[in-house]
Amino acid sequence: MFAVVRTGGKQYRVHPGDKIVVEKLEGNAGDKITLGEVLLAGDGGSLQKTDGLTVAAEIIAQAKADKVTVFKKRRRHNYRRKKGHRQQHTILKIVAIGDHKEAKKPAAKAEAAPKAEKPADQKPAARAKETAETTAAEQKANDVAGTPTESPAPSDAKAAGAEKPAAKKAAAPKAKAASTKNAAPAKGAAKKTPKAK
Numbered sequence: 001m002f003a004v005v006r007t008g009g010k011q012y013r014v015h016p017g018d019k020i021v022v023e024k025l026e027g028n029a030g031d032k033i034t035l036g037e038v039l040l041a042g043d044g045g046s047l048q049k050t051d052g053l054t055v056a057a058e059i060i061a062q063a064k065a066d067k068v069t070v071f072k073k074r075r076r077h078n079y080r081r082k083k084g085h086r087q088q089h090t091i092l093k094i095v096a097i098g099d100h101k102e103a104k105k106p107a108a109k110a111e112a113a114p115k116a117e118k119p120a121d122q123k124p125a126a127r128a129k130e131t132a133e134t135t136a137a138e139q140k141a142n143d144v145a146g147t148p149t150e151s152p153a154p155s156d157a158k159a160a161g162a163e164k165p166a167a168k169k170a171a172a173p174k175a176k177a178a179s180t181k182n183a184a185p186a187k188g189a190a191k192k193t194p195k196a197k
Contacts (some may be wrong), residue, residue: 001048001100004040005055011039014055014094017102024062024088031059032095041097057092064088 002015008023027033041048064086065193072081095101 001042001044001054001097001099003038003042003053005035006037006039007035014097016094016100018094019060020092020094020134021063021089023090024094025059025090027059027090029059029061031060033057033092043100046154053098055094055098056096057094060091060093062088062090077180 002013004011004013006012010023012022013031014020025033033056035057036051038053038055041053043051065088066086068085068087070081070083070085073079144155
């Protein structure tokens with residue numbers, strides 16, 4: 001069953017068991033409230049009368065929405081105002097619509113297939129062979145399919161292709177010192193006086 005209820009100026013389509021976020025309602029977490037303004041109700045494809053129909057809900061928590069920044073500005077007038085706002089909300093869980101309550105889902109129990117009992121007259125050799133087959137099957141199931149790939153970044157420098165530093169390299173020719181003849185003077189250095197002709 002579903003219902004369309006109005007609260008806080010907004011309309012919500014709800015089913016028993018749904019959780020909805022509505023505008024702030026009075027009450028603490030765990031309190032039971034009743035939403036009386038039911039606009040529409042139905043079950044499947046058929047609609048029902050809403051006269052006297054109420055929606056029972058439970059308050060889960062009182063919360064706040066995300067922060068909204070309100071920024072005002074007027075160009076060329078040096079006018080700027082910045083404010084923040086967080087709207088207060090109430091989180092509700094719909095318990096029942098009229099007399100229809102939430103249908104509890106059956107707990108899914110993983111029932112293992114009962115193991116076939118081994119006959120007492122089975123020979124020990126046959127039992128050992130059967131155990132070896134099951135352990136081999138379990139081992140095969142636990143094995144990872146395929147071979148693991150190597151790490152793209154090798155851990156050692158040799159595999160990474162790094163060259164070993166040479167013990168003695170040939171002496172490289174010394175580079176010529178750059179000329180400072182046309183360079184700009186360093187900051188704070190005394191300025192050269194022009195030569196007299």
